[in-house]
Amino acid sequence: METEKKIKKTFVQGAISPEFIGTSIAKHQSKTAIGAHNIFLGQVRADVIEGKKVVAIKYSAYEEMAELKFYEIREAAFAKYEVTCLHIYHSIGTVKTGEICLFVFVSAPKRKVVYEALHFLVEEIKASVPIFGKEILEDDSYTWKTNS
C-alpha cells in the first residue's frame, strides 16, 4: 500500500481557510488507491463565560514538544490503522469564532478504518499536545480554555 510518512509542520498561523481545506482535498485526486476520506474540522465556538461572549481564541503552544507529539500521534495512527495518508493542521495565534482551528484529514482504501483513525487522532491531539488557548471575550478581557 502507498503510504506517506513525511514529517510536516503542523502549525498554521491564524485560521485554517476553507480554500486551504479544498486544495488539500483536491491534491488527493491523483492518489487513486484511496476509496474513502474522513475529515474533522474544529471550529472556534462563541461560548458565553460569566455573561461575556468569546470572540476569538489565541492559541499558543510549547511548539517543539507539540511537533514531537504530533509526530508520535501520526506514527501511532499509521501503526494502528491501514491508512493511506493522514494530515493534521492546527492553528497558532488568533482564530475568530466561526473560523477553523483544527483540520484532520485521513484517507484509506476502505471506509471503516477512516472513522476509527480519525477518532483516535482527534482524541489524542486534544489530550496530549501542549497547546493552550486564551479565550478573548467581547470586552477584551480573557480566560484560559481547558479541554473537557
Added chain:
Amino acid sequence: MIITLKYFGLIADLVNTHEEQLELSVDNCTSQELCDTLQSKYPGLVNTNFAIAVNQLIIQSVTPISNNDIIALLPPFAGG
C-alpha cells in the same frame, strides 16, 4: 546547576514570564524539590493545576533533575 524553565498559558501569567534560567546551589535535585522551590518563589502556583515536562517528556512521578535540563510547566491543554 543551571536549568531552564519554560512557562505557558495561565502559568506564564502567574509567574509573569515565559522563560527563565534558574541557578540552584545543588548539583542535582528532584522534580518535587524543584516544585517546592518554584512554589515558594511564585505562591500563585500553589493551588494551580499543571503538568511538568522534563526535556519535552511529561513526568508521571518524582524525577531527577540535572544540570542543563529544560523544565516546562504546562497548564491544562486546549488544542482542537
